[in-house]
Structures are given as C-alpha cells and as structure tokens.
Amino acid sequence: MLDSSSEAAARLVWAGPMDEQSLLERITVDPSIFGGKPIIRGRRLAVEHVLGMLAAGDTIDTILAGYPWLEREDVLACLAYARRLVAHERIEPRVVGSAR
Numbered sequence: 001m002l003d004s005s006s007e008a009a010a011r012l013v014w015a016g017p018m019d020e021q022s023l024l025e026r027i028t029v030d031p032s033i034f035g036g037k038p039i040i041r042g043r044r045l046a047v048e049h050v051l052g053m054l055a056a057g058d059t060i061d062t063i064l065a066g067y068p069w070l071e072r073e074d075v076l077a078c079l080a081y082a083r084r085l086v087a088h089e090r091i092e093p094r095v096v097g098s099a100r
Helices: 004-014 020-024 047-055 060-066 072-086
Strands: 027-029 038-040
Touching (some): 038 047, 047 060, 047 072, 060 072
C-alpha cells in the first residue's frame, strides 16, 4: 500500500501532458559531463542529483526554484528514468556532446 506522499509521486509520474517516452528523451548522456552519467537535457545536472533532492524531501517546486532553467517535465523524466531502472527495463539515453 502506498502512503499519501508515494501516491502523490506516482500521480506526478503518470499524469500529465507528456508520455513516458517523451519524458525519457530529456535524459541524455555526454561523456564529457560527469563521466557519462545520465543528465538532464545535456546540462550539468545529473539525474541522480535530482533524485537525491526528491529523496531528501524537496518538492518539485523547490527544485525548480533552485534551477531556473529546469522544467517540471525534467523532474518527472528523472522519476520515469528511475522507475525503468528499478524495473530492469532497457534504457538508451541519447548521447550528446562530443560523442555524437
């Protein structure tokens, strides 16, 4: 059974104007940034950092306030990416930057 915060997080991932595949297209890999870790839209913000902020209790609004260029869908993309990893589904982020 999900508690109320887990239910809210689940609604954030699955509700909204973008489908999961569109969200996942926001997650990229650039070998020259953070050693090729998954990042958001080619920027210097790692998916793991956003997930860590959420795990620490930060709200999406708090995260967005700290990163003015970040969009709500970017945070949702991080959650969708994590869900795929936990489900052991194949994920192939787009490679950007010097490895094109």
